[in-house]
Amino acid sequence: MNAMHVALPPVREDLRDFAGYRSARSERVSGTIWLDANESAWCSAADEDGSLRRYPEPQPEALTQALSDLYGCEPRQLLVGRGSDEPIDLLVRAFCAASRDAVLVTPPVFGMYAVCARLQGARLVEVPLVDGTGDFRADLDAIAEAALSSGAKLVFLCSPGNPAGGTLAAAGVLALARKLAGLALVVVDEAYVEFADTPSLVPSVTDQPNLAVLRTLSKAHALAAARIGCVIADPGVIAVLRRCQAPYPVPVPSAQRALHALAAASLRQTRERVVRTREERERMREAIADLPGVLRVYPSQTNFLLVRVDDPAVAFGRLLDAGVVVRDMRAMPQLGDALRISLGTPTQNDRLLSALTGSAVTVPALEISS
Numbered sequence: 445m446n447a448m449h450v451a452l453p454p455v456r457e458d459l460r461d462f463a464g465y466r467s468a469r470s471e472r473v474s475g476t477i478w479l480d481a482n483e484s485a486w487c488s489a490a491d492e493d494g495s496l497r498r499y500p501e502p503q504p505e506a507l508t509q510a511l512s513d514l515y516g517c518e519p520r521q522l523l524v525g526r527g528s529d530e531p532i533d534l535l536v537r538a539f540c541a542a543s544r545d546a547v548l549v550t551p552p553v554f555g556m557y558a559v560c561a562r563l564q565g566a567r568l569v570e571v572p573l574v575d576g577t578g579d580f581r582a583d584l585d586a587i588a589e590a591a592l593s594s595g596a597k598l599v600f601l602c603s604p605g606n607p608a609g610g611t612l613a614a615a616g617v618l619a620l621a622r623k624l625a626g627l628a629l630v631v632v633d634e635a636y637v638e639f640a641d642t643p644s645l646v647p648s649v650t651d652q653p654n655l656a657v658l659r660t661l662s663k664a665h666a667l668a669a670a671r672i673g674c675v676i677a678d679p680g681v682i683a684v685l686r687r688c689q690a691p692y693p694v695p696v697p698s699a700q701r702a703l704h705a706l707a708a709a710s711l712r713q714t715r716e717r718v719v720r721t722r723e724e725r726e727r728m729r730e731a732i733a734d735l736p737g738v739l740r741v742y743p744s745q746t747n748f749l750l751v752r753v754d755d756p757a758v759a760f761g762r763l764l765d766a767g768v769v770v771r772d773m774r775a776m777p778q779l780g781d782a783l784r785i786s787l788g789t790p791t792q793n794d795r796l797l798s799a800l801t802g803s804a805v806t807v808p809a810l811e812i813s814s
């Protein structure tokens with residue numbers, strides 16, 4: 445057996461010989477008259493370019509190549525899915541047997557890891573983030589100990605964190621993956637990494653086969669409605685996940701929009717907007733920290749700020765009265781007095797500041813086109 449694959453955690457026993465659904469487009473046959481998939485013989489009136497009558501490629505080749513080029517991996521290491529949510533669900537279903545295997549999470553953190561674990565009937569192991577003097581930190585030693593003692597098959601880490609906002613040191617994550625080699629897959633959600641100072645862990649996937657990385661076009665690339673994300677992992681993991689995936693996960697219009705967003709001119713615009721968002725993040729962090737009733741603004745490597753306030757109900761209501769919607773975090777562990785504030789345009793951000801103070805706010809703004 446290939447030594448690289450020895451380090452992979454075992455897939456569910458009942459899925460080891462599972463071939464998955466064989467769709468009409470998965471056989472890679474060629475022809476000129478396609479009568480194999482019970483599709484309509486005519487285009488819909490809503491189908492302007494004639495691209496919607498046929499089922500799409502299960503994994504669009506052009507999009508897979510473009511994403512591989514963007515993230516610096518091989519196409520065989522990447523699976524395109526519906527945002528990051530579908531890859532999360534596929535990972536849990538593929539590696540965790542119901543009522544037996546465990547998923548480890550680090551609250552407060554993105555809720556879909558726990559949701560997918562619960563839907564699969566997997567046990568949930570929590571190792572809370574530590575709220576220190578600077579920001580929230582993951583205790584990687586405690587995570588390793590809990591994963592080993594619980595027999596966790598998946599360890600989900602979020603870096604940059606949502607809603608915590610901080611990043612994990614690459615050396616610590618890789619050390620954790622080495623400790624869990626052959627036992628658990630360490631999954632790093634990098635939905636916000638474009639806004640961070642730290643580099644992606646994608647290049648480490650090749651040398652650390654029990655490491656997987658989640659990426660998405662929803663945030664920095666502004667394609668949330670297109671629902672395009674991916675998981676980057678060892679080709680053996682990708683093959684397992686593909687067998688568990690629904691037949692046609694990537695709609696043609698979404699793939700087309702994604703390819704447009706990954707063209708050179710679009711990527712230049714994305715990079716420019718990331719720079720401006722980071723500048724606006726610092727402006728807002730300082731401005732919010734100076735507001736009455738604000739207890740703490742956490743450092744952020746994302747496009748949002750986590751803010752503690754002395755009366756979150758009043759602050760949240762005041763913002764709603766002004767037509768400004770932020771995320772109420774009070775139901776999450778350790779965040780009973782917190783709001784999560786996404787960064788908008790400078791004009792939108794100034795409206796938020798004005799609503800929080802109840803008066804006009806004059807803070808120098810860096811204009812960002814909407």
